[in-house]
Amino acid sequence: GAVVSQHPSRVICKSGTSVKIECRSLDFQATTMFWYRQFPKQSLMLMATSNEGSKATYEQGVEKDKFLINHASLTLSTLTVTSAHPEDSSFYICSAILAGGRGTQYFGPGTRLTVL
Amino acid sequence: GENVEQHPSTLSVQEGDSAVIKCTYSDSASNYFPWYKQELGKRPQLIIDIRSNVGEKKDQRIAVTLNKTAKHFSLHITETQPEDSAVYFCAAGAGSYQLTFGKGTKLSVIP
Numbered sequence: 001g002a003v004v005s006q007h008p009s010r011v012i013c014k015s016g017t018s019v020k021i022e023c024r025s026l027d028f029q030a031t032t033m034f035w036y037r038q039f040p041k042q043s044l045m046l047m048a049t050s051n052e053g054s055k056a057t058y059e060q061g062v063e064k065d066k067f068l069i070n071h072a073s074l075t076l077s078t079l080t081v082t083s084a085h086p087e088d089s090s091f092y093i094c095s096a097i098l099a100g101g102r103g104t105q106y107f108g109p110g111t112r113l114t115v116l
Numbered sequence: 117g118e119n120v121e122q123h124p125s126t127l128s129v130q131e132g133d134s135a136v137i138k139c140t141y142s143d144s145a146s147n148y149f150p151w152y153k154q155e156l157g158k159r160p161q162l163i164i165d166i167r168s169n170v171g172e173k174k175d176q177r178i179a180v181t182l183n184k185t186a187k188h189f190s191l192h193i194t195e196t197q198p199e200d201s202a203v204y205f206c207a208a209g210a211g212s213y214q215l216t217f218g219k220g221t222k223l224s225v226i227p
Contacts, residue, residue: 004159032213034214034215041220042219042220043205043217043218043219043220044160044205044217045217046214046215046216046217049214093159093160097213103148103209103213104150104162104165105150105162105213105215106162107152107159107160107161108159109158109159110157110158110159
């Protein structure tokens with residue numbers, strides 16, 4: 001149980017284009033999902049907290065207009081990187097918390113974004 | 117906000133030996149301390165967690181200790197095996213379940 005999927009697993013795009021990443025909780029409902037960014041050999045940096053039916057809460061320094069988050073249902077959150085640039089290239093990982101659970105975060109497999 | 121420091125950044129041990137990774141946190145409101153294992157290119161996997169109402173928790177070869185007064189917690193892996201080789205992250209959080217992660221420890225178990 002508590003499986004989280006992400007799609008796509010990797011994406012290569014041209015500079016200036018937008019990319020959408022989906023995060024799904026497959027076998028449970030998640031009231032809260034988190035989006036992280038991870039650079040090579042570095043830690044997980046929280047970008048934003050996504051709550052179903054409400055606006056996402058962004059961490060300091062994260063541009064909300066550049067990283068659009070939508071959490072339209074209890075099983076799906078999306079992250080859209082708008083007007084992507086090479087410096088946005090990174091590993092993006094989502095996590096989800098089981099509704100009514102102990103607060104354990106279950107992570108998705110991540111999405112490798114490369115912006116040319 | 118919370119600040120989590122993790123040491124060491126790299127750790128090499130002989131197979132069968134024990135490995136210890138230590139973390140400190142700054143926010144006394146933190147009450148949840150999970151440890152994640154991440155293999156190269158894969159998702160972080162929860163291996164053990166502890167809440168502030170207990171001082172120690174054990175699961176087979178893995179144990180975590182928590183000292184709330186000193187604001188530090190440690191991961192102990194006994195009888196290490198090559199498949200334990202990975203990057204381990206500690207984290208601290210409270211309330212809304214937001215987690216602040218340490219920078220990670222790359223553990224190498226030498227056969």
